[in-house]
Amino acid sequence: MTTSGAPTPPRFKRSSPRKKQKLRSRRLVAGDVEATGEGASALAKQPIQALTVSDALPHIGRALPREFFEIDALDLAPRLLGKLLRRDEVVLRITEVEAYRPNDSACHGRFGITARTAPVFGPGGHAYVYLCYGLHMMLNIVADKEGVGAAVLIRSCAPVSDLCPPIQVGQALGLTTDWSNHPLYTPGGLEVLDGPEPESILVGPRVGIEYALPEHVTAPWRFAIAGTPWVSAPKNTLRPR
Numbered sequence: 001m002t003t004s005g006a007p008t009p010p011r012f013k014r015s016s017p018r019k020k021q022k023l024r025s026r027r028l029v030a031g032d033v034e035a036t037g038e039g040a041s042a043l044a045k046q047p048i049q050a051l052t053v054s055d056a057l058p059h060i061g062r063a064l065p066r067e068f069f070e071i072d073a074l075d076l077a078p079r080l081l082g083k084l085l086r087r088d089e090v091v092l093r094i095t096e097v098e099a100y101r102p103n104d105s106a107c108h109g110r111f112g113i114t115a116r117t118a119p120v121f122g123p124g125g126h127a128y129v130y131l132c133y134g135l136h137m138m139l140n141i142v143a144d145k146e147g148v149g150a151a152v153l154i155r156s157c158a159p160v161s162d163l164c165p166p167i168q169v170g171q172a173l174g175l176t177t178d179w180s181n182h183p184l185y186t187p188g189g190l191e192v193l194d195g196p197e198p199e200s201i202l203v204g205p206r207v208g209i210e211y212a213l214p215e216h217v218t219a220p221w222r223f224a225i226a227g228t229p230w231v232s233a234p235k236n237t238l239r240p241r
Helices: 017-025 053-059 073-080
Strands: 084-087 090-100 127-132 136-143 150-159 190-193 201-204 222-225
Touching: 073 090, 073 136, 073 150, 150 222
Parallel strands: none
Antiparallel strands: 084 090, 084 190, 090 150, 090 222, 127 136, 136 150, 201 222
């Protein structure tokens, strides 16, 4: 309310919490480089800049078909290296992954279908997102046929821009567990696009699975692009494939 004859002050529209959250999710926020437990993705200590779709267009291909994902997780994992994740204006290149298979004592599906793990038993090519230690949203890509119970953890990614340091995958993409069961081969939302194959690949044991059986702890089911800095710790357990 104003006094008579006085100019009316400008009124500003307050942004809704949903809009603010959407804007925050488009910023690539950083943390540490160490990956722990059941596989926290690589993080960074410096702030980084988001990459727009227009910047990324020269580098990205078409969405991969559903059939691409409907194979054994151990075969799918290395094939995902170099492929691209895109959600709206954020584009990332997959640099490090881990395979989790049926009858694998390190796989979330080892206890069967539960409310949390049901997406792992869905069709290949769908997302499985879980919260790790109450801190990080971990993105997995379901592998194989429906009902098998296998997935590939996206452990680390690099922005398509070479000017940006490594990032936490789930945070960069603004993911929550609501993205579980999302088909990654359909346009829009979150999708996996074709990208250049790496020249060479490193392999080694998976990280943070000391609770698993010895044969699964030592299994070389972790894959990374050789020569890239966007690989999580520990790096000294990786060897040329």
